[in-house]
Structures are given as C-alpha cells and as structure tokens.
Amino acid sequence: MAQQLEFAVGAAVILAPQYGIPVFLASALGKLVFKSRKRNAPGHLEERRESNSKQQVSLQWSHVSCSITAQNGETKQLLQEQSAIAKPNRLLAIMGPSGSGKTTLINTLARQVACQKKLDLTGEILINGQPIETANVRQGYVQQEDMFFSQLTVRETLMMAAHTRMPGHATNAEKAAFVEDLIRRLGLSKAADSVVGDKKKRGLSGGEKKRLSIGAELIAEPVLLFTDEPTTGLDSFQAEKVMQTLKDLCKEGHTVISSIHQPRSSIFAMFDDLILLSEGRMLYTGPASQALSYFEELGHHCPQHYNPAEFLADLISVDASSPEAQQETRLRVNELAAAYLEKQSTRTQAAGSSRAGKQESLKAPTSLDRPHCSWQRQAQLLLKRSWRQISRDRATIMARTIANVSAALIFGSIFNRMKLSQTAIQDRLGLLQVAAINTAMGSLVKTCTTFPAERTIVTRERSKKSYDVGPYFLAKLLAELPVGALFPGVFGTLVYPTTGLHCKWSRFVRFMGITCLESFTASSMGLAVGSIAPTGDAAQALGPAIMTVFIVFGGYYANASNVPKGLRWIAHTSLIKYSFEAFCVNEFRDLTFVNDKPGRVGSESGEEVLDRLSFGNSSVSRSAKGLSRVMLFNYWLTYSVLKAKRPKFQRMRRPVAAEAAHTGAVASSSDESALSSHNGNGDH
The missing domain is CATH 3.40.50.300 (P-loop containing nucleotide triphosphate hydrolases)
Structure with a gap:
C-alpha cells in the first residue's frame, strides 16, 4: 500500500506539476503523522534487555x-x-x-553474502x-573498509549509533554513559573529540578508525x-x-x-x-x-x-x-x-x-527484535548529523565560495556595464547562458562527488536497521537548503550589478530566485545520478555528460523550432532550458535596444528578441514551474531508487543430506504425534 501511494505521488508530480509541491508536502506530512503513531512494544524492549544479559552463544x-x-x-x-x-x-x-x-566465509557466517x-x-x-x-x-559485523561521516567526532559518531540502535527505553543519560564507557574500553579517550577525517582533513589514525568501527557495532550489544x-x-x-x-x-x-x-x-x-x-x-x-x-x-x-x-x-x-613452484606448492x-x-x-x-x-x-534468545526510535526522532538526529557534515566541511565551502566569487568577477569584467544597444543583445544572451551553466554545474559536480560515498554509508547503516530512507532523505534535503541558496546567492549578488542587467529591484529578486531554484534542481539531478550510478567515478562521469545534453537543448545553441520533433522532449527535461528561458524573459521583457552604429537608425524590442528565441509565450513563473517539476521528479526518483536498493543477501540452501535428515525428522515427529493421538482415542 505504501509503495502504491509513493508511485501515485510521483505520477502526480510528473503529470500535474502545478500541484506537485502541495502533493509532495502533503504526502510527506501524512507519512510523518502516520509514522509518529508507531511505538516500540515495551514487552520487546524488556525481552531484549533480559535476553542480552550475560548471553553466550x-x-x-x-x-x-x-x-x-x-x-x-x-x-x-x-x-x-x-x-x-x-x-x-x-x-x-x-x-x-x-x-x-576468508571474506567469503565471514560473509557467509554473518549472512551478509x-x-x-x-x-x-x-x-x-x-x-x-x-x-x-x-x-x-544479536550480531555485529566489522567490515574491512571503515566508513564514517568525516566531519563528525568519535563521540558524536557513537552517540548517533546509540540513539538509533539502543533500545527506546534507554534515556539520553544512559546512552551517554554507555558511550563514554565504550570510548574508555576502546582506548579512544584522547581522540573522543577528534573528527574522523578524510583526504581533505586529517583525523583519526587507521587503528583508531578500526576501533571506532568495532565500537559502532558494540553499541547494539552483540553477543x-x-x-x-x-x-x-x-x-x-x-x-x-x-x-x-x-x-x-x-x-x-x-x-x-x-x-x-x-x-x-x-x-x-x-x-x-x-x-x-x-x-x-x-x-x-x-x-x-x-x-x-x-x-x-x-x-x-x-x-x-x-x-x-x-x-x-x-x-x-x-x-x-x-610453473615449477606452482606445481610443487599446489x-x-x-x-x-x-x-x-x-x-x-x-x-x-x-x-x-x-x-x-x-x-x-x-540457550539462544528467542526474540531479539531491534527497537527503532520514532520517525520524527530519526529525522531530527539525521538532520543534525547532515548539518554538521555540511557546515564543518570548510575545505569544500571555501572552494565553492572562491569558485563562485571568481566566476562572478570574471563575468563582471567581461560583460561590464552593458548598454541598451543592439550589439549588447548578444552579450546579454551569452552572460545569461554562462550564468545558467555555472550555477548548474557547480551544484551538480559537488553532489555527484559527495553523494555516492554517503550513499554507501547509508546503505550499510540501513542493513543494520538503524533508520529508514524517509527520515534520512528529508533530513538531507533540509540540511542542504542553506548551502544550496548560499553559493548561487553570492554569485548573483556580485554578477548582477557589475554587468548592468535590468535595473529594477523586482527583476533582481527574480534573478536571485531563479538562480537558487536552478541550484536546487541541479543538486537534485546529482542525487538522482548518484543514486543510480554504481560508483562515485561513474556518477562524476555520467552527471556532466547528461548536463552537456541539457545545455545543447537549452535554447541558446539550438532554437526550439529547429529541433527535430523526435528530440523536442529533451528540452522539456532540461533544467538549463528552463533557467535560461526564465533569465531571458526576466531580462528582455519591456526593454528596447537601439542601433548605435553610425549612419543607422532603428530599434529592437526585448519581445522581439524573445520571439527569435521561441520564448515569446513564456513567463518567469512558467519556467519556475518547469524547474520545480524537474526537481521534484529527481527527488522522487532518488527516493525510489534508494528504497529499492535496500541490502539483499543470499539465502543459504541446505545440503541434500541435511534436508533429507530434516524432512525425515519432521515426518517421524508427525508419525509419533499421530500414533499418540490414536492411542489416546483408543484409551478414551
């Protein structure tokens, strides 16, 4: 039922874009309310506590x-x-x-093949x-590769695991005390407040990361x-x-x-x-x-x-x-x-x-259902973790800031103070096109670079039933909002006044809104590509390749009326096309360009320029709806792929001899029961 509802939401977003955002938000709110009513059965929690005490297997x-x-x-x-x-x-x-x-045997015993x-x-x-x-x-599996969110500290990583994997009846104080004791036992006290680190930022040593991996598994108290x-x-x-x-x-x-x-x-x-x-x-x-x-x-x-x-x-x-050594040793x-x-x-x-x-x-425990925290609690914890990961990544923030400021200054120097002349029409079109490309590529490349690695961590955590896809995806989108608006905002704030675009304040506000919306849409495309691509390298190659196609069909290089009918559908999926179209309508409408060449007179209106680009019937709101439709479709696709790609493990088939023995034992038990029943009826 839930999958059918999700499919209906996706179809509504695609077929009826004007209702896409209300439907999307309503479904998310409904799911939030529905999930919030689910509570962990207290009997299961007490059973887990009793069965896990001094259990040996x-x-x-x-x-x-x-x-x-x-x-x-x-x-x-x-x-x-x-x-x-x-x-x-x-x-x-x-x-x-x-x-x-060795690894095959370990995976087999852990049922992780x-x-x-x-x-x-x-x-x-x-x-x-x-x-x-x-x-x-309850079992734990420390895999060969250590995977953590690089900007979180040791204590924060273990506390996150404690909140999502420890029983619901445990208080925050009990979880914190358990984590502190675990840090001491693992010998990580000196590194408790150090970030895990990655290639960009130095953090834990290899041995400390491995002990952290062990600690993350011990949170669930495996036997x-x-x-x-x-x-x-x-x-x-x-x-x-x-x-x-x-x-x-x-x-x-x-x-x-x-x-x-x-x-x-x-x-x-x-x-x-x-x-x-x-x-x-x-x-x-x-x-x-x-x-x-x-x-x-x-x-x-x-x-x-x-x-x-x-x-x-x-x-x-x-x-x-x-060959001789191989034969001898074999x-x-x-x-x-x-x-x-x-x-x-x-x-x-x-x-x-x-x-x-x-x-x-x-004696093995009979039931060890792992309790989960509520849907809202999962979303709250994951939002906090995502924001820490994003806001603490100073290297990425600095690099993106420098890239956007540099691009704005370069474009501002090239297209400095454009006039209302006919020769400036081409300059404006070129500026708006590169602005659309710069905004989209920055968000796309960043997402395609970081999301595949994060997806691997999330998949591993989902295999341990730490949390669901819904709260994770919602938390990630909310955490990305400030950053997604910050960098295009910096770019637009610098490039708009220095290039002499339309001087009205309302046009500037629309320009900034389109830039931010395009950034979110490009990021959503990166999420979709990153969820589908098998590896990070594949995502980094596939994302820009698709964006190149969207640029070609963006309306600047090929006029929509000249594109073959069989390929015109691509333009309706191109975020570059919607962004460039919105930029052009916002800039050219109600402007008049005069011929400043000596000996020539005449003028050309902005509407004529839009007609020449096949944008005459367009509007900023219409283009914004197109961007929103593409963005929501990408979000829906990413969520569906993440949910479909849940970890699946190979089932073990019993050997023929063992299966025959098991069948014989069942049959023998059935015969004994039947005989006992027959004797009982006779005595009666």
Missing part, C-alpha cells in the same frame, strides 16, 4: 559450500565443505592467503544447536561479533591494539570470529582457535596452540625462533612465481587438504557429542 557450521557460475558456464568453487565451530570466550581466527575464501543470480550457497549454520534462522541473536581483516593497512602497533580489543571482548563472554591475513607472532599468540584456508578448502581447524604440532605430524616442521603465523601462511600458499596444499579430510570425520563426531552436551547450558 556458540556458532557451528557444517558442509558450507559456495560456488559461482561465470557467463561462459565455468563454475568456480569459493568454499568447499567447510565445517567448524566458534565458542564463547574464545577468539577464532581465520587465516589464509589472498583469495583463499550479496545476492547474486548465479551464486550457489549451501550448508547449515547452528547457534547453540538451533538453526540460525530460528535462533535470532556474536565478526571482523573481516581488521588489521589490514595498519602498522604493527595499531594492529596489536585492535586485536587486543577483540581479545578483551572474548574475555567478556563474546563469541568473536576474525579473518586475518598474516599476523605478527604477538597477535598469533592471542588466538584461541584457528582455521586455515587455501583455495576455498579447509586445511586445519582447532586450537591455535596445537596447529604447529598438527603439521609436524604431517612432516612440516616450523624452524626455531620463526614466526608461526608466517610459517603457516607460507605452508598453505600456492607460489605462482614459476601438490603440497592438496596433500594437506587430503590429510585434513581424513581426520575430519572423527573430529565431526567429537564435535557432535560435545554439542549435544552443551545444548542445555547455552
């Missing part, structure tokens, strides 16, 4: 395989028959060379003996934590601090699973359990302290005073430096895989009996 997976089929029909095996167990209070490390399947048509994912994952689909536990190569790109000191943080979490009762490439010896000593992968195959699983003795039994001895992690990494890697890896498979059956039986004994002591 063990995660077991068996016969997990993953393969993908290429377009040529060739199938690549990413994971082959993976079976192991992760226990609470123990740090499980997954080691292997690049391409061994991106949905693909030709991907086959099979296996069974149990939590405390229950299928993971029914044993709903199961996954980390994908948390030490990548860090120096040895920072890497050890990050891994010590994970080790401390294990001591608190968490179940932590971490993939890692090649750790130093001090980090390897922190591992309780170890999994070794090579080319998607498991070569070892068990206590990390017993790994060297296991391979010694197979004839591979670690040299004395040698980093065991480096020894194991070299042992399970395939050397592709030469043969060794195949032998290790075969040796592991021989011992796996015995180890599986032992794990099964151990699991049966522990099933009663470890």
Whole structure:
C-alpha cells in the first residue's frame, strides 16, 4: 500500500506539476503523522534487555559450500565443505592467503553474502544447536573498509549509533554513559573529540578508525561479533591494539570470529582457535596452540625462533612465481587438504557429542527484535548529523565560495556595464547562458562527488536497521537548503550589478530566485545520478555528460523550432532550458535596444528578441514551474531508487543430506504425534 501511494505521488508530480509541491508536502506530512503513531512494544524492549544479559552463544557450521557460475558456464568453487565451530570466550581466527575464501566465509557466517543470480550457497549454520534462522541473536559485523561521516567526532559518531540502535527505553543519560564507557574500553579517550577525517582533513589514525568501527557495532550489544581483516593497512602497533580489543571482548563472554591475513607472532599468540584456508578448502581447524604440532605430524616442521603465523601462511600458499613452484606448492596444499579430510570425520563426531552436551547450558534468545526510535526522532538526529557534515566541511565551502566569487568577477569584467544597444543583445544572451551553466554545474559536480560515498554509508547503516530512507532523505534535503541558496546567492549578488542587467529591484529578486531554484534542481539531478550510478567515478562521469545534453537543448545553441520533433522532449527535461528561458524573459521583457552604429537608425524590442528565441509565450513563473517539476521528479526518483536498493543477501540452501535428515525428522515427529493421538482415542 505504501509503495502504491509513493508511485501515485510521483505520477502526480510528473503529470500535474502545478500541484506537485502541495502533493509532495502533503504526502510527506501524512507519512510523518502516520509514522509518529508507531511505538516500540515495551514487552520487546524488556525481552531484549533480559535476553542480552550475560548471553553466550556458540556458532557451528557444517558442509558450507559456495560456488559461482561465470557467463561462459565455468563454475568456480569459493568454499568447499567447510565445517567448524566458534565458542564463547574464545577468539577464532581465520587465516589464509589472498583469495583463499576468508571474506567469503565471514560473509557467509554473518549472512551478509550479496545476492547474486548465479551464486550457489549451501550448508547449515547452528547457534547453540538451533538453526540460525530460528535462533535470532544479536550480531555485529566489522567490515574491512571503515566508513564514517568525516566531519563528525568519535563521540558524536557513537552517540548517533546509540540513539538509533539502543533500545527506546534507554534515556539520553544512559546512552551517554554507555558511550563514554565504550570510548574508555576502546582506548579512544584522547581522540573522543577528534573528527574522523578524510583526504581533505586529517583525523583519526587507521587503528583508531578500526576501533571506532568495532565500537559502532558494540553499541547494539552483540553477543556474536565478526571482523573481516581488521588489521589490514595498519602498522604493527595499531594492529596489536585492535586485536587486543577483540581479545578483551572474548574475555567478556563474546563469541568473536576474525579473518586475518598474516599476523605478527604477538597477535598469533592471542588466538584461541584457528582455521586455515587455501583455495576455498579447509586445511586445519582447532586450537591455535596445537596447529604447529598438527603439521609436524604431517612432516612440516616450523624452524626455531620463526614466526608461526608466517610459517603457516607460507605452508598453505600456492607460489605462482614459476610453473615449477606452482606445481610443487599446489601438490603440497592438496596433500594437506587430503590429510585434513581424513581426520575430519572423527573430529565431526567429537564435535557432535560435545554439542549435544552443551545444548542445555547455552540457550539462544528467542526474540531479539531491534527497537527503532520514532520517525520524527530519526529525522531530527539525521538532520543534525547532515548539518554538521555540511557546515564543518570548510575545505569544500571555501572552494565553492572562491569558485563562485571568481566566476562572478570574471563575468563582471567581461560583460561590464552593458548598454541598451543592439550589439549588447548578444552579450546579454551569452552572460545569461554562462550564468545558467555555472550555477548548474557547480551544484551538480559537488553532489555527484559527495553523494555516492554517503550513499554507501547509508546503505550499510540501513542493513543494520538503524533508520529508514524517509527520515534520512528529508533530513538531507533540509540540511542542504542553506548551502544550496548560499553559493548561487553570492554569485548573483556580485554578477548582477557589475554587468548592468535590468535595473529594477523586482527583476533582481527574480534573478536571485531563479538562480537558487536552478541550484536546487541541479543538486537534485546529482542525487538522482548518484543514486543510480554504481560508483562515485561513474556518477562524476555520467552527471556532466547528461548536463552537456541539457545545455545543447537549452535554447541558446539550438532554437526550439529547429529541433527535430523526435528530440523536442529533451528540452522539456532540461533544467538549463528552463533557467535560461526564465533569465531571458526576466531580462528582455519591456526593454528596447537601439542601433548605435553610425549612419543607422532603428530599434529592437526585448519581445522581439524573445520571439527569435521561441520564448515569446513564456513567463518567469512558467519556467519556475518547469524547474520545480524537474526537481521534484529527481527527488522522487532518488527516493525510489534508494528504497529499492535496500541490502539483499543470499539465502543459504541446505545440503541434500541435511534436508533429507530434516524432512525425515519432521515426518517421524508427525508419525509419533499421530500414533499418540490414536492411542489416546483408543484409551478414551
């Protein structure tokens, strides 16, 4: 029903632009009121509090395989028959060379494998003996790439996560106290008020960002934590601090699973359990302290005073430096895989009996529905965050200010004090055209540059159900309003008086209004392109390319009456056309241009100039409505795309043997129930 309503709103905006703004605002207000009536069930909040206290879980997976089929029909095996167990209070490390399947296994266990048509994912994952689909536990996933809003501090980032992911019954004081304690535990006290930073502004170090990523996940109080190569790109000191943080979490009762490439010896000593992968195959699983003795039994001895992690990494890697080395190392890896498979059956039986004994002591929570704050509260928090991100980005603000001031001064010097002569008609047209292009390009390029990166962060936060698309998008638009009006306002204020455009105050006000409206429309186009384009580079290439087409059909280079009928629809979607048209009508109407050449007399009215441009029947209000229609359509398109691009993850298919066993168990249970019912009827 909600999707049908949104589609109807979009259709109204497109087909009836004169009612677009009222319909758009009314629908947003209605949605706000509707969402505000939703409240979190107190029973769920209390259930979450009880189930999460001192909760411990063990995660077991068996016969997990993953393969993908290429377009040529060739199938690549990413994971082959993976079976192991992760226990609470123990740090499980997954080691292997690049391409061994570490990230694929982590994503599979965390149920974060991106949905693909030709991907086959099979296996069974149990939590405390229950299928993971029914044993709903709170989990956190620290991905390899750290993504945050660069202008927010550590404390502000964690407080934002606390407001959106902690239970609704928690007060602001409780959330603040939890965040302060978390900052202390993560060793971020000195950096608590430092901004995250980016390429333009220096901020946190790599290790501090990684610990902040861990903290953002700990806000939700997960009992199961996954980390994908948390030490990548860090120096040895920072890497050890990050891994010590994970080790401390294990001591608190968490179940932590971490993939890692090649750790130093001090980090390897922190591992309780170890999994070794090579080319998607498991070569070892068990206590990390017993790994060297296991391979010694197979004839591979670690040299004395040698980093065991480096020894194991070299042992399970395939050397592709030469055909001979590749053949030799691949043969060794195949032998290790075969040796592991021989011992796996015995180890599986032992794990099964151990699991049966522990099933009663470890009980998974039955319901952990994450509560959300209200729709208005989400919008309020997101508006505050968006405004901080925009207003604190001084480098971007300074660059855009300099660009607009410079453009205004250059245009003012070129078109300085234009007179009312016929030769000045061309000057005015040229000035109005470049003014429209400058305003549009500035807003478009800025949005295409920043929004794709922000979209990635929002998508990740949405996968954690931190907030909805509606409040985020509304907050972003409201936060962009002052900035969207500031820079075109600076440009228009400088260029209008210096060039000698129409001297009436009302014409100046209209010029400023059109400039601001065009800036918002170009920004909306950048949002639409940024939401559709797969990457930031693609958005930066696609946005200006589309704008170039709009410039060609803007009315300056090609007269509308001369454009082929099959292409005239493009002009009705061109924000340059509507802006240039409004500028021309605002400037030329009621003006008369005299011929100042010696020996010639005559004049030309502004209406004649407009007729020559095919703008004779146009008006400023009509052009403004056209811009508004394009802007609202872009907003609607962006919102629809963002909502449609919600994270989708691959479902795991049970292996044939497990499915048959499950079906048999269900059938047996049904037979027993039927027999019991039959006996009961007979006795009665």
